[in-house]
Amino acid sequence: MILSCNIQFMVFMLFSNSLYLLSLYFLNFNVEFYFEYEILSLNSSSIVFIFLLDWVSLIFMSFVFFISSLVIKYSDEYMYGDKKLKRFIWLMVLFVFSMMLMILSPNLVSILLGWDGLSLVSFGLVNYYQNVKSYNASMLTALTNRIGDAAILVAIAFLMNFSSWTFSSYLEIMKNEELMMIVSFFIILASMTKSAQIPFSSWLPAAMAAPTPVSSLVHSSTLVTAGVYLLIRFSPMFSCNMYYFLLLVSLMTMYVAGIAANLEYDLKKIIALSTLSQLGMMITILGLGEIDLVFFHLLMHAFFKALLFMCAGAIIHNLGNCQDIRCMGGVIYFMPLTCACFNISNFALCGLPFLSGFYSKDLIAEFLSTDGCGFSIYLLFYISVGLTVSYSMRVSYFLNLKEVNYFSLMYLSDNNNKIMLKGMIGLVFLVIVKGSVLMWLLFPSPLFLTLPFFMKLMTFSMIGFGVYFGYELSCMKHTYMQKSMKFYKLSNYLVNLLNMPILATFGLNSYFLRLSKMYNKKFDHGWMEYYGSKNLFELMKKFSKLFQLFLCNHLKLFFLFVFIFILLILLIF
Template sequence: MSLSLCKIYFFFFMILSFLLFFSGLYFLILDLTVFIEFNILSLNSVSILMTILFDWMSLLFMSFVLFISSMVINYSEDYMHGDKYLNRFILLVVMFVLSMMFLIISPNLISILLGWDGLGLVSYVLVIYYQNVKSNSAGMLTALSNRIGDAALLISIAWMLNFGSWNYIFYMDFMFEDKVMGLISMFIVLAAITKSAQIPFSSWLPAAMAAPTPVSSLVHSSTLVTAGVYLLIRFNMVFSSFVMNILLYISLMTMFMAGLGANFEFDLKKIIALSTLSQLGLMISILALGSYELAFFHLLTHALFKALLFMCAGMIIHNLGNCQDIRFMGGLVSFMPLTCLLFNICNLSLCGLPFLSGFYSKDLIIEFMSMGYLNLFVYIVYYISIGLTACYSFRLVYYSLVGEFNLLSLNNLNEESKIMLKGMSGLIIFVVVMGSILMWVMFPTPYYICLPLLMKMMALLMIMIGIWVGYECSKFKISYLSSSFKFMNLSNFLAYMWNMPFLSTFGINFLPLNVGKIYLKSFDQGWMEYYGGQNLLKSLNKMSKSIQFLSLNYLKISLLLVLIWVFFISVFLNF
């Protein structure tokens, strides 16, 4: 039953993705946009309409999401083999993908919110899938961080009431100078940076690694984290220069912080998660510099190699008995040659090595940025971030694929899982060729870039320096680097993403909990208790003791009471 369910969704998503891809190419070449609107309900003069937007961007993105999802579902069949609730897992993944589809085709803020919240809810369920304390904490951090973005989206929906319709696409061109649209755009930016985990909401992205690896592959490539970038791409026309500058500096800091953090991390999945964070920063920064098409181009190419990178990591973790620490790996190229080959190709694509898919988008982004009139800070941070990407990629290769094997001598390392290998092999062709195909299609007129030789070679130079630094630091097992940073405890600071996980958890929880403690001591266990429950108890005790004293059948008291009773009767009878 479970096998058939995996196969059904695999074939269905695969066929649909190819249909959507060719439809997207057709729409792109002819510059078509189809806007479908149908009436769900009419009450008197009020109509509830469902609107769907099909253009080259939505169709291409949907085809990529469905293709990656089909490969992930195929891969999950073997990865999650033996799981008691495999059907439930597959259906949750399908719900996740459908929520993303809903978000992609929506030109309406209400239907975007439905897809947006669907992603948030299903991601929470998938992160807590393994049902332990760590997963629960990670799930809560993920869900509550994303709720901030949901609230921002709800506020922007309320402000859109000023325009008479929630179809934001109608107001893009002529409401550019409007103050209300400026306010809405700021809330959209807030929603997007929470979903795409930019500073100061970055801590949930590495925490979400508690989910099963196929889910991580889907989340970090084409669904959850890319939803924020996609929303920004759709709204790019209404952002003022002030909003663009804020977005640029937030994304630059995220890119730099994630690159540094990945160089001090030892968890395999977290390193790849931080690399996703770095690439998201790159996408949003180029969008803030004014080229939304380049951001979309990198979004598509990144989705392919990041999905495969996570699949390879899952294969390695699966075979190492769920060990994720890269210090225990080493020499895996001898045991798992095909997985290591795919892993290396993805890593090189991530670094931007010519002529893999990552190179076409990344190199173009760097050169586009170099052509602009920007300050030195932006320029330096961009190039350092590129160097850091190469640095952590080659550090990862050094620790995991080459050198000596550091786990148990008695191991079961093999590549016998044909289903997982098929899922991974389906993506590798596209990781190699899709960058050039998309570039020919999306940019029929090439970008004209004229740079001096040194600036032209700068990206390649930074990659080479990054590779060298990554190799040297790994060779010394980073102990020398850590000891040199120890005087300021810098290595911990960088490894913990500038202390952001602590700020996101303790920083938010500490004050309310502390106030609750003070309230408990002062009120519930303090003077309120004394003048409330405790005092009432004392008063009732006194009253009951006095009544009890009267009811102990003492002869003197009873005769006295009879005498008093007779006295009162005689007095009242005389009156």
């Protein structure tokens, strides 16, 4: 099994390096390739499979392969001793290739294949530890994503009016058509479900029931980023109202996720909520029309979010699968390398200058400041940025500065996870330098925005507010929080994303489940069965009995019919 993991690691790493070099060539010479493969031709109709190779798809694929290779290497030790490790690795590989199919295709039908593949494989991965909690989380994930799958199916039906499902060939020409506006609405709905925007946010924290390597892959470059990538591809067809709708929804998601992460105590859920916050930030800047900047932050976020989950998994693994940050403390004294990687990725998430996250987040904040979209949007965005710093500070404080708060029999050391450390150190270097490298490569000229003095200082002031607020939350006595019932109820309400699971999931599911139960009882086991299979069976049985009677008594019946015939002749004549 170790040999199999190493082979997959090397193959994915080779793909990653090759695609990255190819993407730089395509970017430098502005090259695009369409590959068409005809699967079936019937009369005047033909089914054609199309691949689009441009620098966007190639560089994104290289990042996905690179992170996947390190996650597979990481899983080799994290999942050591698991009896179904082979199945787990192959599920991860299927997950990656479903993402590849979605990235490469400019055709909505083949996008649906990759989109559905992501949903199906994510169900198996979230439900990998087969218990009630994992099953509920996987069902919630799959059913929420089915809304997006259905939306893409409806979009495919509407695109039949344009004689082709290869949308890239007529996207800008037909953007003012009424049908294309309907298609764009369904594309936005599909992307909101996959990227967990409000009101479809409840599945993202619930999916933390999956193993940590799965969370690292899902939250960095595959499942949740598929919705943002689809929005980037379809962005030329969106109207101003749709952009504004995306801006409002994503801002609300970013704000609510930031508050929930500041009150959560589960380490993996805090990082999951930070993913939700960063997805909100990406779609916020997409709502302002800065597509290149969205893609830049998508790539940067993939690195430090994968590293965050890998470090968190190593810490949880050493603490005997304990995920509560209140039961951690002083980890930096026992696992200095792991905590150093964790803090670097955390600082990159906050946007600390000259780490990879700084180059994208600082530009996003300044572009929003120059857009003039209104004071309320401006304020809400910067408060959300402050909340990002706050929960990052809070997690670092609980892990590094709090007193030791776990069992004395636990043995914590970086020597326990040498293979996992190789995967983490492979990422930490890129978290430090990749932002500046891609900044030089992707943008043809240096971006410099001139802002008033107080607007330039707004980012620093919100970072300072976040540090202070996170420190205060960390130092707050838990006894006060337990005694104050109002605070407890409020924090529980906010941690549950404004009761989003109840409103958007459990509150709606009951109606459909009751309706399906009634249909099952009245139709499937009622009228449909009576007039369908059961009645047909009874009718066929009666006819077969009648035919059998004729066959067994054909001589008697022959004489009877002859007698009746003669009798009728005599009566008539």
